[in-house]
Amino acid sequence: MVIEQYEAQENVWKVVPLANPVNPIRSKASAAVQVNGEEVLIFGGYHLQEDGSTKEIDKAFYFRMNEEGFGIVEEVEPMPFAASLFVNPGIFDDRVYSVGEEIDRTHNEVNSFVVEFNIITKSWTKIKID
Numbered sequence: 001m002v003i004e005q006y007e008a009q010e011n012v013w014k015v016v017p018l019a020n021p022v023n024p025i026r027s028k029a030s031a032a033v034q035v036n037g038e039e040v041l042i043f044g045g046y047h048l049q050e051d052g053s054t055k056e057i058d059k060a061f062y063f064r065m066n067e068e069g070f071g072i073v074e075e076v077e078p079m080p081f082a083a084s085l086f087v088n089p090g091i092f093d094d095r096v097y098s099v100g101e102e103i104d105r106t107h108n109e110v111n112s113f114v115v116e117f118n119i120i121t122k123s124w125t126k127i128k129i130d
Contacts, residue, residue: 003063016065021098021127030057031085037118039064041076041096043083043117044085054060056082060117076122079115094119099129 005015030045043060058078081102089098096117102109114127 014068029084031087031089031100033089033091033098035091035096035098037064041062041089041117041119044079044083044100044115046084046100054084056084058082079124079126081126083092083113083115085115 004013005079006013028046028048030042031039032042035041040063044064045057046054047057049055058081060076060079062076072115073079083100083102085098085100087099089096089109091097096119098115099112100115103113104111112129114129116125116127117123
């Protein structure tokens with residue numbers, strides 16, 4: 001996993017060192033959003049399996065920048081579903097929102113939804129899109 005930080009004054013992206021590089025998120029299509037001045041929430045995504053198939057992820061983590069680099073602070077409650085997230089999340093009223101897709105392999109369908117994470121209670125809600 002690589003985390004980059006944009007330095008607006010220098011107009012350059014820089015790789016941020018990881019304080020604990022052995023990290024449980026090895027995924028693509030994860031969502032990330034800064035939730036306060038020190039922490040970033042990273043959640044969802046998918047793994048590529050050895051056989052070439054994909055497996056969606058339900059995990060979520062808070063990362064915090066400190067003098068050693070960027071490291072996991074806390075694993076929060078997993079999402080109540082595994083999903084790939086394709087829209088950058090936004091924050092409104094202490095809640096993080098992102099749009100995702102869930103693959104129903106039984107019916108060979110892809111279902112879109114909005115995922116909501118409550119920053120205060122650290123709980124998830126799935127909002128179906130019709």
